[in-house]
Amino acid sequence: MAKKSTPMMDQYRRIRRELPENTILFFRLGDFYEMFMDDAKEAARILDITLTKRHDIPMCGVPFHSADGYLAGLIDAGKKVAICEQVEDPAAAKGIVKREVTRIITPGTILDEGSLDRSQNNYLAGMVRDGNHFGLAMLDLSTGAFWIEESASADALRGNLARYAPQECIVPELSLEDDLIDPILGNVLKTICEDWTFDADNAEDVLLRHFKVHSLKGFGCENAPLGLRAAGAVLYYVNTELRRNLAHVRRIQLKNPDDYLLLDETTAMNLELVAPLNPARQGPKSTLLSVLDSTRTAMGARMLREWIVRPLRELSAINARHDAVEAFTTNRMLLNDVREILGSMRDMERIMSRLGSGGGNARDLRAVGESLDQLPALKELLCRNAVAFQTLEKSITELPTLGKMIDEAIDDEPAVSTKDGGMIRSGYSADLDDLRAAGSKGKQWLAEFQAAEQERTGIKSLKIRYNKVFGYFIEVTKSNLSMVPEEYVRKQTMTNAERFITPELKEYENKILGAQERAVALELELFMQIREEIVKEIDTIQRNARAVAEADILAAFAENALTRRYVRPQMSDNDDLKIVDGRHPVVEQMPDAERFVPNDTTLNCADHQLVIITGPNMAGKSTYIRQVALITIMAHIGSFVPAGEAKVGLVDRVFTRVGASDDLARGRSTFMVEMQETANILNNATPKSLIVLDEIGRGTSTFDGISIAWSVAEHLCTNPSVRAKTLFATHYHEMTDLSLTMPGVQNANVLVKERGDQITFLRKIVPGAADKSYGIHVARLAGLPETVLNRANEILKNLEEGEFEREGSPKLAQHRTKRKKDNDSQMDLF
Structure with missing residues (x-):
């Protein structure tokens, strides 16, 4: 007789059936993400973790607080991972805890900082074909970068894919019948999406709704219909199918091939522009990128890679860059001051992507504040040479009010988790300070209560302890049990001790724990309010990040010129x-x-x-x-x-x-x-x-x-x-x-x-x-x-x-x- 399935496994099977192919489900159970059946077998093999069984069902699990490393392992193996969270408090749940898939992570949509290369964009591509013409869209979810391009040949498209190395590319179902697609994609992970998502009308509707505009003319993309079809499909895939927040993607660009010096796949490879011909023997230091990358910020390093694979062709734009580099080389003090400021800048692009998509923590807020604090000094330094840096300086917008709020609100070294408090600085919220004081007084009361009970009972080893099951309790060793007063209520017998409670202890526990819980809840509320204020300025902060990245590259070029005897061409x-x-x-x-x-x-x-x-x-x-x-x-x-x-x-x-x-x-x-x-x-x-x-x-x-x-x-x-x-x-x-x-x-x-x-x-x-x-x-x-x-x-x-x-x-x-x-x-x- 077959064993009856449990409500939890019924819930698991229902959620699992709704997921796309090649996806492993991380199913939250308490402090673990569990995997079952075929998912468990596959994950155990890839991650080299123990595979067990419960009621003849294969299973394995990883701790939720250290899941990022395991996620990276599965993503590297070409898997997609669906994160299924408990969306209600287990203590308040009636019956089975409600769970939902909150996001699906794929190679092209990773946001975890530890899994990303700081110096390289992590692109998800979308591609559509019409005869001999191709539309390409590129989205970096980790920075919000989003652009399109059209190619007149398969070779040009292949060159783009090799140049930007997307981790994943979505294509329409019709491409399954196209013998040209797989050779173009090479080793890029291919994801098939329904043909209608690439339809021109649907794609336009998705884009207009996302950017909240009536026309795409403001982005200069209206004459790239194939690129827009690919872009609409990418947004639909990420937002709807992967359930990812795209609030931080605020603009779309058209890249015109005629604006750039064209370097095909063969040339980029032969000249080792960004990747060595033989990585195992040569290592990463044998490329042009490795030599030129003296940047001080992650944003600058990523932009430099883009500059190298897409050099300019317009004379005035090239000369403008050379003018800026020359201005730095003729004023070494200015160069040193700018590079010192840049060294204090954090990765605003990726931080804003985390915050804008509803994630991030207080350390991200602190990093934004520290970076904003540096902008006035950077802007002032660039103003010293208004001719060379005029455009760059005007791109930087100071946000002193926002920076001041972050400085006043967020602790210098806030906690990593947003759920345990330790984020908000004392003095920012009077209500929070009162709750913290109540908790602090409670700890003092506990110390005094323990000393008084030791004196009253004569049990010098008596201790006041705490755990999540019983709350606060009195622990007495067995050798002293004869001295325990009658009013102590026994709660638990241990090997060497027994645990007791008293009405007085329980009454004060409610005051202490209540204050602590309310303080943690209030900190989370304040954190979310501050995050919301930061996200309101996401357009300005992203624009500042691009300006900082450009200044970083130009300063790095000047540093190279001075230390390596380079000359202006x-x-x-x-x-x-x-x-x-x-x-x-x-x-x-x-x-x-x-x-x-x-x-x-x-x-x-x-x-x-x-x-x-x-x-x-x-x-x-x-x-x-x-x-x-x-x-x-x-x-x-x-x-x-x-x-x-x-x-x-x-x-x-x-x-x-x-x-x-x-x-x-x-x-x-x-x-x-x-x-x-x-x-x-x-x-x-x-x-x-x-x-x-x-x-x-x-x-x-x-x-x-x-x-x-x-x-x-x-x-x-x-x-x-x-x-x-x-x-x-x-x-x-x-x-x-x-x-x-x-x-x-x-x-x-x-x-x-x-x-x-x-x-x-x-x-x-x-x-x-x-x-x-x-x-x-x-x-x-x-x-x-x-x-x-x-x-x-x-x-x-x-x-x-x-x-x-x-x-x-x-x-x-x-x-x-x-x-x-x-x-x-x-x-x-x-």
């Missing part, structure tokens, strides 16, 4: 790129690196349109071409650059084709990856682009590789729709002959000092072609056996014969117009 709208004594910003900062050798660069769309760089492996070709791309990007971000002098013409895109490896997940070989990346460059580059190419054609046979490399270079030089500034590093020194036939092609090589069989890399780039590749010399450095090296030299001499036609012209410069005769002699390899 001269920006222009022409096609010149001239760098004197340029350095690689990351390599020169590596602690174990050799002394960095600076190098010059000249590129334009006329006589230095394509520079072919030859030289041996390990000589520094790859470092050099990457540093040119990084210096260009840094200039467009608004940073000063590692060089003696730099003139940088605006570019629209930076392309890289450096290194390659198999992409087994997509079934692509090394050579296929290389060719697809090259095709992307040739099909999308313009005369305003900068191209960095390293070893085109090395993934196939030598003759095929040289042919492809030569043809690619010719296309870049002769096609008027491309003709982009290009650095072309290669081991095919036959490529240097291109300068004999193509205008705008220049040769450069890496100096090598040769002494017998030994070589020394001088790391200096000089005009002209390398006379040899030194491959065998590098092989000797690697430790190949001498017999192998000697044989390699013999083979090399055979291969070097026949490089030119009899009349001395380079073979590769000629177009093959007829097939060789069958009886033509062929060189013997050996």
